[in-house]
Amino acid sequence: MTNAPTSRTAEAARQVEYERWLAGVSPASFGFRWFMGPGQWFANTPLMRLKTNLKLDESTRMLDLGCGRGTVMRMLDDQIRSDTPPVGLDFSREALRLARGDESNPARHAGLVQGSAAALPFRDGAFNLVLCGHLVKHLDDVDLLGLLLEIRRVLEPGGLALMWEFGPTGNPRLDAWNARVLSTGVRHPRLRSTDTLKRFARDAGFPFVRDANLRPFLLPPIPRASILFGLPPEGFHGPD
Numbered sequence: 001m002t003n004a005p006t007s008r009t010a011e012a013a014r015q016v017e018y019e020r021w022l023a024g025v026s027p028a029s030f031g032f033r034w035f036m037g038p039g040q041w042f043a044n045t046p047l048m049r050l051k052t053n054l055k056l057d058e059s060t061r062m063l064d065l066g067c068g069r070g071t072v073m074r075m076l077d078d079q080i081r082s083d084t085p086p087v088g089l090d091f092s093r094e095a096l097r098l099a100r101g102d103e104s105n106p107a108r109h110a111g112l113v114q115g116s117a118a119a120l121p122f123r124d125g126a127f128n129l130v131l132c133g134h135l136v137k138h139l140d141d142v143d144l145l146g147l148l149l150e151i152r153r154v155l156e157p158g159g160l161a162l163m164w165e166f167g168p169t170g171n172p173r174l175d176a177w178n179a180r181v182l183s184t185g186v187r188h189p190r191l192r193s194t195d196t197l198k199r200f201a202r203d204a205g206f207p208f209v210r211d212a213n214l215r216p217f218l219l220p221p222i223p224r225a226s227i228l229f230g231l232p233p234e235g236f237h238g239p240d
């Protein structure tokens with residue numbers, strides 16, 4: 001899939017907004033940095049149980065797309081101690097700088113890669129677990145499909161991916177308010193439901209797509225949409 005020039009321009013603008021927001025000195029910037037660091041326990045509460053829920057073991061090869069400060073992948077890596085350290089990708093240099101500063105174990109470096117979710121700089125089938133949290137609200141429909149195709153490419157057969165994002169409430173006034181709150185640092189978020197994300201994942205060719213049912217997220221009090229999706233193991237043939 002080729003990215004239209006408008007998408008690339010929009011992504012470059014979002015990247016600038018993220019750099020500014022993450023490095024800012026306003027209370028909102030402090031709050032955002034806190035949410036991406038120590039506040040992850042509130043912002044990503046259900047992810048703390050992921051090792052148990054997905055029966056993850058040391059064979060896990062994890063990629064975290066839009067990893068921010070890398071808090072989720074480090075927390076999971078501490079639990080799993082997989083043979084291969086996790087890899088986090090983010091387009092923000094400031095986010096990756098914060099992620100490097102947060103590393104507390106000198107013997108265990110996560111891979112931190114600066115890059116775009118639209119064109120992942122990884123070989124086909126390089127990972128068996130891909131996480132993508134709170135990123136896709138920034139993508140239009142074309143880019144969301146492009147991202148899902150890239151996830152399909154870098155997942156090995158039998159691999160799983162988990163995507164979660166702020167979702168709609170069903171109440172247009174409340175949704176407009178939530179979109180305003182989410183626009184504090186980076187503009188024009190898109191709130192998609194779990195069913196919409198499921199449809200996109202199927203369109204990208206994933207045969208296994210489920211509601212991930214992640215909850216509760218404690219803060220901010222905005223519903224999340226979440227999907228678990230993946231590829232069948234090699235040689236697997238479903239029922240005819």
Ligand SMILES: C[S@@+](CC[C@H](N)C(=O)[O-])C[C@H]1O[C@@H](n2cnc3c(N)ncnc32)[C@H](O)[C@@H]1O
Pocket residue numbers: 011014018036043044065066067068069072089090091092095115116117118132133134135138
């Ligand atoms: C709201 S933060 C989420 C951080 C973390 N994944 C979480 O769930 O809390 C979104 C992150 O995605 C990154 N991001 C947004 N759009 C991106 C893109 N197109 N390519 C790579 N990174 C992107 C931002 O720089 C930011 O660090």
